[in-house]
Amino acid sequence: MSSFSRIAVILRDGQPGQTVDVRGWVRTKRESKGEFAFLEVNDGSCFGNLQLIVDGNVPDYAALMKEIGTGASIHAVGEVKESPGKGQRIEVHVRSLRVLGTADPATYPLQKKGHSFEFLREKAHLRARTNSLGAVARVRNAICFAIHEFYQSRGFLYVHTPVITTSDCEGAGQLFQVTTLDLARLAALKQEQGKPVEIDYGQDFFGKKAGLTVSGQLEGETYACALGDIYTFGPTFRAENSNTTRHLSEFWMVEPEMAFYELDDNMQLAEDFVKFVIRAVLEKCPDDLKFFNERIEPTLLASLENIVSHEFIRLTYTEAVDILEKSGRTFEYPIAWGKDLQSEHERYLTEEHFKQPVILTDYPRAIKSFYMRCNADGKTVRAMDVLVPRIGEIIGGSQREERYDVLVDRMRESHLNPDDYWWYLELRKYGTVPHSGFGLGLERTVQLITGMQNIRDCIPFPRTPKSADF
Known part of the structure; x- marks a missing residue:
């Protein structure tokens, strides 16, 4: 069993004072003055995001904030606390944080804005x-x-x-036909002869014409x-x-x-x-x-x-x-x-x-x-x-x-x-x-x-x- 908790479990069962190990992708990052940042993180286990509070006491805070943007993957350990924010029961105050994978904001296609479903079909590897x-x-x-x-x-x-x-x-x-016959060769023969080529499916892999069900x-x-x-x-x-x-x-x-x-x-x-x-x-x-x-x-x-x-x-x-x-x-x-x-x-x-x-x-x-x-x-x-x-x-x-x-x-x-x-x-x-x-x-x-x-x-x-x- 993994040592970290899925965000769905944290949001459902997390209690103030509990230490949690969180891993996921950053949906949004919001920095405040005085070395303070809010990260909205999701790992796909539920609809909701988990809010992480990162302050200047976290080791390498400044360097981490330069690496983290929308789409980056992170690993954070912190303490669950009651959240004063509207619409969320808890948040996590981070004690340690590391970046697992960066996402270049200049090229990452899923920035914080609305995207059409047509556009997302062109990015099917990321749209989930x-x-x-x-x-x-x-x-x-x-x-x-x-x-x-x-x-x-x-x-x-x-x-x-x-x-x-x-x-x-x-x-x-x-x-949909399934065949191992050399279709390019059959097409060439058809062009040479100037008439349709009779196909011998007895020579095909299954010995007869086959298709996908x-x-x-x-x-x-x-x-x-x-x-x-x-x-x-x-x-x-x-x-x-x-x-x-x-x-x-x-x-x-x-x-x-x-x-x-x-x-x-x-x-x-x-x-x-x-x-x-x-x-x-x-x-x-x-x-x-x-x-x-x-x-x-x-x-x-x-x-x-x-x-x-x-x-x-x-x-x-x-x-x-x-x-x-x-x-x-x-x-x-x-x-x-x-x-x-x-x-x-x-x-x-x-x-x-x-x-x-x-x-x-x-x-x-x-x-x-x-x-x-x-x-x-x-x-x-x-x-x-x-x-x-x-x-x-x-x-x-x-x-x-x-x-x-x-x-x-x-x-x-x-x-x-x-x-x-x-x-x-x-x-x-x-x-x-x-x-x-x-x-x-x-x-x-x-x-x-x-x-x-x-x-x-x-x-x-x-x-x-x-x-x-x-």
């Missing part, structure tokens, strides 16, 4: 030192802990599904159909050229899969899950959420309380379309049965019509994935989307199609080759059972709970079209 991004990181951590806590407490098994796959779960052709669902189903309730939690990738505030090319997904669950069971688990995670963060990160409510999104706390305090409305896609058509609103994307709902439609339902979360079910089969169970009407599938205010869709899921012949027909309808999914189909041949699952995007959840406007600020190093820095 700011109030906003440090708070995002702590909230993201609390969400991840709550995710595991929720599923582990319910007896789910955590399953690691592959990052590299040869099947496209969504059938949308958005896989868009979902762990299909593989997750294999374990659900053997072990009952499982969940996957890991990075997923989509080569979708969407340069918006709501899309990332690399993002993290939580995907539970449950044997013997039908759609109603799936919806209830999704509702319980969302509420559990939000309550956990409200409890564990109150100072961070207070900051977001004051500085980022003034309705944040009220919105989160609204989600956890209401039963989620359940209605069908058809009922939702009827509400939207009768709303009298002119939407950017016209609404009609058979079209996928856009964010503006989802937010109208949750923010204006119902003013609370909504779970939509029974979407048209033509706009949903091949693995969703077909309803008896032949037109819809047992899909569900959980919609929440300010974000829209936070969860997408379904009861899975467990009937072999129907699943084969759906694959062909979706222009997929059933032979490529032979192992997935065999689950329907050997002891098939009703089963369900859903996916929740971690970054969307961070966006919901922090109020951040751009999803690129909800992940440490965003991957987007034309951007893979750091």
